[in-house]
Amino acid sequence: MANYALDNANAHGAAHLSGLTGLFDEFSCARITESSRLRGARALEIGAGNGSVALWLADQVGPDGSVTAVDLDVSHIPSHERLTVSRLDLLEQPPPDGPFDLIHGRCVMTHLPNRATLLPALCERLAPGGTIIIEDFDPFGLERAAHLLRAPAEPAGVAELWHRYVHLRQQLFRESGSDRGFITRVPELLLQDGLGDVQAVTWCRSWRGGEPGSWHARATLQQFRPRLVEHGFPDEAVDVLVRALDDPDFSSAGRPLCSVSGRRPPA
Numbered sequence: 071m072a073n074y075a076l077d078n079a080n081a082h083g084a085a086h087l088s089g090l091t092g093l094f095d096e097f098s099c100a101r102i103t104e105s106s107r108l109r110g111a112r113a114l115e116i117g118a119g120n121g122s123v124a125l126w127l128a129d130q131v132g133p134d135g136s137v138t139a140v141d142l143d144v145s146h147i148p149s150h151e152r153l154t155v156s157r158l159d160l161l162e163q164p165p166p167d168g169p170f171d172l173i174h175g176r177c178v179m180t181h182l183p184n185r186a187t188l189l190p191a192l193c194e195r196l197a198p199g200g201t202i203i204i205e206d207f208d209p210f211g212l213e214r215a216a217h218l219l220r221a222p223a224e225p226a227g228v229a230e231l232w233h234r235y236v237h238l239r240q241q242l243f244r245e246s247g248s249d250r251g252f253i254t255r256v257p258e259l260l261l262q263d264g265l266g267d268v269q270a271v272t273w274c275r276s277w278r279g280g281e282p283g284s285w286h287a288r289a290t291l292q293q294f295r296p297r298l299v300e301h302g303f304p305d306e307a308v309d310v311l312v313r314a315l316d317d318p319d320f321s322s323a324g325r326p327l328c329s330v331s332g333r334r335p336p337a
């Protein structure tokens with residue numbers, strides 16, 4: 071039974087996913103391009119969200135390649151002639167059979183309590199020479215994420231509210247079974263699985279109110295509203311942050327994403 075703390079079907083689900091797309095697709099696609107040969111590749115995208123990376127992959131692999139995208143909720147994933155979309159609960163069901171030349175998953179492994187057994191299962195599905203890329207928010211970046219470069223002049227106290235909210239958000243994800251530290255262990259786990267060429271790259275860019283980072287943050291804030299209130303973060307404080315996230319004078323230092331890649335040795 072899935073335990074994901076958020077829900078793509080929520081009224082704020084589409085904004086949450088498109089915020090991630092706007093924040094990170096450029097970086098994720100550059101990481102994929104530099105670590106994999108995509109023409110003719112068989113690719114798997116896990117926890118595909120709105121399918122933006124899967125769709126990009128479907129173009130990149132060309133007519134001889136294929137892409138499989140899986141998620142608990144596939145309703146946001148558009149169709150493409152080279153894209154196979156499957157509804158799959160990765161907590162209950164094994165990943166699709168390989169072999170795959172590329173496996174990519176962004177902001178999903180952290181949420182899956184079976185992550186330590188799922189990662190080797192994914193590595194088993196890599197073809198010789200195939201690459202896996204796992205990306206998640208970097209836990210060492212929590213203070214950066216909680217820091218504002220600039221806060222709106224009115225109302226007073228937005229920077230302090232934001233700092234408190236970001237730490238509480240971390241706690242709420244932890245209470246739902248997310249492990250933000252997992253990404254820091256992925257390099258060692260990939261080496262234990264016999265992969266080579268293991269690299270970790272962390273990327274971050276500041277963003278302002280009204281930009282994709284703020285759509286993502288606001289959608290998370292709105293989805294967490296009832297639980298925030300239960301944890302003593304008042305409804306009115308949520309409203310203040312929701313408004314601030316639309317204000318171009320709100321400027322976040324950003325939320326670093328850590329991207330870890332490894333390659334199965336060629337046969």
Ligand SMILES: C[S@@+](CC[C@H](N)C(=O)[O-])C[C@H]1O[C@@H](n2cnc3c(N)ncnc32)[C@H](O)[C@@H]1O
Binds near residue numbers: 072117118159
């Ligand atoms: C934070 S979103 C990331 C979406 C996308 N990878 C991105 O970065 O834009 C997490 C995704 O993982 C999916 N997910 C969560 N638990 C899952 C599970 N047990 N099995 C499959 N997908 C799951 C969610 O439905 C959601 O689409």
